[in-house]
Amino acid sequence: MAQGSIPNPKIVRFKGLGPGFWPVTAVLALLSIVSAVYFLFGSLDWLLPGASQPVADRASDIDGLFKFMAVFGNAIMIFVAGYVIYFSVVFRARKSDPPDMVGVPIHDAPALELWWTVIPSLLLVLLTGLSIAVWYKIQFGTAAPALTAEVIGHQFYFEYRYPGLKTSVYSKTEPMHLPVGVPVRLLITSADVIHQFWVPEIRLKAAGVPGLVQNLNFTPLRTGTYDIACSEFCGVDHSLMQGALVIEPVAAFNKWLDSEKKAAAAGGGAVSVAGGDPVAGKALFAQKCTACHQIAPFDQKLVGPGLLHITDDPAHPNLVTGKTPTPEHIAAILQNGYTGPIGAMPNRQANGLSDKNIADLVAYLASLK
Amino acid sequence: MHAGTSTHDSHDVADHIHPPAEGFVRKYVFSLDHKVIGFQYFFTGLLIMLIAGSFAELVRLQLTDPKGAIMSHQAYNVMFTMHGTAMVWLVLIPLVTGALGNFVMPLQIGARDVAFPWLNMISFWIVPIAALILFSSLLFGGPHAGWTEYPPISLADGTAGALWCLSIFTVGISSTMTGLNFMVTIIKMRAPGMTWTRMPLFVWATFATALMNMVATVALSAAVGALFLEHVFNVPFFDPARGGSAVLYEHMFWFYSHPAVYIFILPAFGVMSEVLSTFSRKPIFGYKMIAFSSMAIAILGFTVWAHHMFPSGLAPWLQIPFMILTYAIGVPTGIKIFSWMATLWGGRIHFTTAMLYALGFLITFSFGGVTGIFLASVPVDLHEHGTYFVVAHFHYVVAGGAVMGFLAAIPYWYPKATGRMLSERLGQLGFWLFFIGLNGTFLPMHWLGLEGMPRRYASYVDFAKAHPDGVFWNQFETVFSFMMAASIGLLAFNVIWSLRHGKLAGINPWGARTLEWTINSPPPYYNFKKIPQVFGRPYDYDQPLPYRNTDNAIEPFPEYGKVVMPTPAPVGAGA
Numbered sequence: 001m002a003q004g005s006i007p008n009p010k011i012v013r014f015k016g017l018g019p020g021f022w023p024v025t026a027v028l029a030l031l032s033i034v035s036a037v038y039f040l041f042g043s044l045d046w047l048l049p050g051a052s053q054p055v056a057d058r059a060s061d062i063d064g065l066f067k068f069m070a071v072f073g074n075a076i077m078i079f080v081a082g083y084v085i086y087f088s089v090v091f092r093a094r095k096s097d098p099p100d101m102v103g104v105p106i107h108d109a110p111a112l113e114l115w116w117t118v119i120p121s122l123l124l125v126l127l128t129g130l131s132i133a134v135w136y137k138i139q140f141g142t143a144a145p146a147l148t149a150e151v152i153g154h155q156f157y158f159e160y161r162y163p164g165l166k167t168s169v170y171s172k173t174e175p176m177h178l179p180v181g182v183p184v185r186l187l188i189t190s191a192d193v194i195h196q197f198w199v200p201e202i203r204l205k206a207a208g209v210p211g212l213v214q215n216l217n218f219t220p221l222r223t224g225t226y227d228i229a230c231s232e233f234c235g236v237d238h239s240l241m242q243g244a245l246v247i248e249p250v251a252a253f254n255k256w257l258d259s260e261k262k263a264a265a266a267g268g269g270a271v272s273v274a275g276g277d278p279v280a281g282k283a284l285f286a287q288k289c290t291a292c293h294q295i296a297p298f299d300q301k302l303v304g305p306g307l308l309h310i311t312d313d314p315a316h317p318n319l320v321t322g323k324t325p326t327p328e329h330i331a332a333i334l335q336n337g338y339t340g341p342i343g344a345m346p347n348r349q350a351n352g353l354s355d356k357n358i359a360d361l362v363a364y365l366a367s368l369k
Numbered sequence: 370m371h372a373g374t375s376t377h378d379s380h381d382v383a384d385h386i387h388p389p390a391e392g393f394v395r396k397y398v399f400s401l402d403h404k405v406i407g408f409q410y411f412f413t414g415l416l417i418m419l420i421a422g423s424f425a426e427l428v429r430l431q432l433t434d435p436k437g438a439i440m441s442h443q444a445y446n447v448m449f450t451m452h453g454t455a456m457v458w459l460v461l462i463p464l465v466t467g468a469l470g471n472f473v474m475p476l477q478i479g480a481r482d483v484a485f486p487w488l489n490m491i492s493f494w495i496v497p498i499a500a501l502i503l504f505s506s507l508l509f510g511g512p513h514a515g516w517t518e519y520p521p522i523s524l525a526d527g528t529a530g531a532l533w534c535l536s537i538f539t540v541g542i543s544s545t546m547t548g549l550n551f552m553v554t555i556i557k558m559r560a561p562g563m564t565w566t567r568m569p570l571f572v573w574a575t576f577a578t579a580l581m582n583m584v585a586t587v588a589l590s591a592a593v594g595a596l597f598l599e600h601v602f603n604v605p606f607f608d609p610a611r612g613g614s615a616v617l618y619e620h621m622f623w624f625y626s627h628p629a630v631y632i633f634i635l636p637a638f639g640v641m642s643e644v645l646s647t648f649s650r651k652p653i654f655g656y657k658m659i660a661f662s663s664m665a666i667a668i669l670g671f672t673v674w675a676h677h678m679f680p681s682g683l684a685p686w687l688q689i690p691f692m693i694l695t696y697a698i699g700v701p702t703g704i705k706i707f708s709w710m711a712t713l714w715g716g717r718i719h720f721t722t723a724m725l726y727a728l729g730f731l732i733t734f735s736f737g738g739v740t741g742i743f744l745a746s747v748p749v750d751l752h753e754h755g756t757y758f759v760v761a762h763f764h765y766v767v768a769g770g771a772v773m774g775f776l777a778a779i780p781y782w783y784p785k786a787t788g789r790m791l792s793e794r795l796g797q798l799g800f801w802l803f804f805i806g807l808n809g810t811f812l813p814m815h816w817l818g819l820e821g822m823p824r825r826y827a828s829y830v831d832f833a834k835a836h837p838d839g840v841f842w843n844q845f846e847t848v849f850s851f852m853m854a855a856s857i858g859l860l861a862f863n864v865i866w867s868l869r870h871g872k873l874a875g876i877n878p879w880g881a882r883t884l885e886w887t888i889n890s891p892p893p894y895y896n897f898k899k900i901p902q903v904f905g906r907p908y909d910y911d912q913p914l915p916y917r918n919t920d921n922a923i924e925p926f927p928e929y930g931k932v933v934m935p936t937p938a939p940v941g942a943g944a
Contacts (some may be wrong), residue, residue, distance in 0.1 A: 099708035103651030200821030211609035231755035
């Protein structure tokens with residue numbers, strides 16, 4: 001005895017492809033066309049920032065590819081969802097059905113299956129062609145770069161280096177600058193963990209992988225200020241690893257670069273330590289320094305040495321730089337950072353220290369006994 | 370003790386029923402019965418799902434404020450890491466392969482158990498051990514680098530990171546053994562007459578999954594094993610500062626973790642084929658194409674891993690083959706979707722809870738598939754990589770695909786597993802909560818990502834400044850995410866409440882036609898008193914059942930204390 005066998009099945013009957021099949025298909029096709037028109041001609045600035053006025057030359061290529069996929073992707077979704085709902089309504093079981101009512105016993109339709117294999121395949125072949133064309137432009141389409149800048153990821157800021165500029169620019173204190181209308185190449189790497197350099201308006205991103213240099217090539221097309229974000233998880237404050245990008249006319253860019261160069265030439269010059277406020281310095285120390293240093297004898301290290309006796313330690317008469325512990329020499333470490341046998345300390349840009357901050361910190365450290 | 374001299378010729382197996390296990394421990398704790406092990410996977414997975422789901426709700430609550438509403442950055446990072454890790458390895462893989470595969474597959478092929486019951490028991494008990502190891506990492510601060518745990522950042526996790534590696538390595542052993550076990554079971558233990566093209570499609574899907582589990586997991590084990598050595602013994606495999614390669618880990622990780630997505634989704638595909646056919650009262654459309662496309666996906670799935678790494682330091686020319694192969698996976702996936710839609714056409718559709726989830730799956734999974742094509746395209750991926758667009762795509766595929774498939778499977782096979790029906794009213798309410806909650810939570814993430822919101826951000830002050838509507842959409846998502854949570858809570862309640870209060874199911878409440886519906890609910894420990902013989906396809910609703918020797922069902926099985934008599938049940942008897 002075979003359970004569930006149906007002695008006298010009643011097979012559902014209907015005309016053609018089902019009541020209302022073609023009108024429903026027409027409505028779905030119409031909806032697909034409306035969606036296509038919207039994606040091709042509508043304003044997509046809310047979805048793709050700067051879509052109507054591309055910020056860089058590759059942005060419009062990538063947006064074009066996006067729109068192509070959106071047109072067909074939406075059409076697929078409209079038809080899938082539409083037919084699922086339509087079939088559910090038209091072919092629903094009725095209360096009046098006999099218990100052994102069954103659907104049309106068909107198993108396949110080779111012609112139909114061939115079409116729904118061939119058409120998506122052809123679409124994907126077309127998409128492959130279009131994708132490779134845009135990929136080729138991204139890789140090889142930008143003219144030889146007139147400016148090559150370097151982007152180095154750190155936890156949790158970007159460092160930018162420009163040709164001819166001895167010092168770096170840091171995202172914590174200053175925006176990155178690029179000239180408009182000039183082909184640029186950004187060389188991207190990292191000093192610690194994996195980061196990612198991304199400017200949404202430019203549409204391009206590349207990971208900064210330690211030990212590996214990647215490049216991004218594009219021509220900025222519009223002036224303005226844009227956000228830079230790290231888009232690869234890089235640690236506790238990953239979400240604070242943000243920066244700004246200023247795209248400006250060539251003249252303004254050159255002026256900015258010249259002023260940076262002058263400052264760099266003048267810099268290295270000592271910060272004035274006069275007028276430091278030890279009370280402000282103490283508050284600042286708690287904010288900026290206590291992750292690595294404590295107010296304790298030299299040997300009580302967190303990351304760096306304890307700083308209680310920085311100016312009067314008989315066991316360590318000199319600073320880690322080998323210089324005498326004068327306020328000026330302490331200020332020099334705060335300003336330039338330190339790399340040496342006992343470890344490394346970031347410089348003022350990385351720590352976000354102003355001249356006044358440095359003076360305050362030095363005054364505070366000098367007041368310790 | 371049986372002599373064991375009898376040959377395991379299929380005609381002799383009928384004489385070869387071992388005595389039942391005795392005592393609580395051997396019956397319910399260290400059980401060798403694939404059905405009990407399926408239950409163990411199910412309740413373990415469901416419990417961890419509640420924990421990992423509450424982590425996700427904490428993540429959503431944090432994002433209601435651009436500055437971060439409820440916790441520190443570090444705590445937030447640990448939460449999304451634990452959510453992803455637990456959901457992938459301790460919820461989805463145990464539920465879809467462990468619970469469903471174990472309970473359903475041997476019944477569907479007419480076998481008395483899996484090929485290696487001891488291995489099966491060990492595979493299960495590894496999972497709670499791995500879970501304990503993973504959750505114990507919270508005592509050491511917890512891992513914080515995301516479920517991918519890319520070095521070098523994950524090296525900062527210290528002990529917690531080492532425990533993470535150990536947990537994943539351990540659970541990988543379980544996956545590999547289960548894969549091997551299921552492959553052998555399906556190849557060797559099908560009932561006589563059940564040729565490959567007479568297998569139910571869920572068995573095909575389980576076969577493809579088992580193949581992937583067995584082949585892919587070793588790559589993951591190698592990756593996390595090496596990472597473990599780096600954590601504990603400072604062997605510099607991946608730390609570039611000491612000559613390692615960070616990108617190498619990404620390759621090894623994704624060589625497993627992309628197939629892993631298909632490991633979740635293929636069993637859900639199998640569930641779709643069963644549920645859609647049963648409740649449309651109509652043969653599955655394009656049986657062979659669905660079966661072969663499962664295998665095509667399983668094989669192609671191994672060739673696409675680097676699409677996770679387009680901006681991450683891949684040689685540019687290498688991006689092209691990975692893009693093309695990823696596009697190619699769209700074709701067999703499309704074939705499945707279209708075949709299921711054609712199964713609906715001309716059917717007589719019964720809207721049970723299982724069917725609602727299956728219909729919902731068709732919409733949400735298709736959407737996840739379409740956005741997958743966007744991400745496969747190298748140029749567009751350069752914009753979308755690492756943003757909320759990826760989070761949205763992934764959750765449409767996994768929550769809208771694998772989890773929806775699983776949620777369809779629970780009401781479908783619960784009557785067979787327990788002898789009682791789940792409450793349809795609670796189940797259907799749960800479906801609408803889940804479906805609306807899913808779309809409300811993940812749909813806005815598409816445009817947040819495209820506008821420029823990176824994933825894994827504990828705060829998004831700059832983004833909110835540039836896009837003030839981003840705050841609204843994040844709060845919107847949080848509200849809808851609680852609808853999904855409510856749905857899962859309702860399911861947990863329903864599963865436990867119906868154990869006692871559900872209507873009696875009978876042998877075949879859905880009028881389904883695969884072999885498990887020819888035996889008692891719940892099945893006796895040996896499943897089939899006589900091994901059935903199969904002489905036809907499983908989905909012909911207008912034909913008599915294609916099985917002989919299926920009169921097992923009417924015999925009483927006193928060890929279960931209750932005899933459930935067969936009823937000439939029309940479909941949806943419990944609805």
